[in-house]
Amino acid sequence: MSKPLVSDDLWEVIVPLQPRQRPKPKGGRPRCDDRLALVGIILVLRSGIP
Template identity: 65%
Template structure:
């Protein structure tokens, strides 16, 4: 059996960062589970396939569903928060090689004067 793209350990980090889903008073088709959506997003990004062509093994959800979830999570800052959490975890274990880091003034204002 293939190793899942979203392990329980990864999901435990990502799940608290995701926004809650609003209730659907009119019913309709239930939304794709967040973990399945994350698996679909990672599958498309990892393989480079078009959003319209997710593998059938993915199960529920279309490529457009995954793309919309990616867009929505980007708009709510999920990816930035996840990036921060992962950097913090790596920093706690001294697993970041700062000799390969680079800063520029697009993220950090340049210091003026002597």
Template identity: 55%
Template sequence: MAKKIVSDELWSIVEPLLPPPTPRPRGGRPPISNRAALTGILFVLRSGIPWEMLPQEMGCGSGVTCWRRLRDWHEAGVWERLHRTLLEHLHHAEQLDWERACMDSASIQAKKGAQPSAPTRQTEEDPVQSAIF
């Protein structure tokens, strides 16, 4: 049997962080479960396939449905909360090695208007003034 993309342990961590489903006043087709959507999202992100090529046989709904759920969860701040929660779990399990941590301007916001720590050196010669005849 194939390994689950979303294990029961991972799902128990993720599920409380997800926003409750919105009611559908007009009825229609019931939405796919959050777990199925997460499975589809992780499959696309891990495999690198286009959203439209998500196999229907996986039971995750369409790629567009998974993409919309990804977008909605991003707007709701789910991914940031999940990142923090997973880091906390790893920290408590003593599975984080902070000696190997790395931060750069992509992960830490620079202060606006801060003075540079050193003056910028000129890398080329002074431009020659045009000779006017």
């Protein structure tokens, strides 16, 4: 199994820096998990995928 891109220790540091989720009065699509979004960003930056 490969090493995770965002370790639990790193995630604990990042969580307080995230903005709070504001309620959406008109509804809309629910947000994806913040940790998964960060993993996707790091994957693109590390691999060079356009």
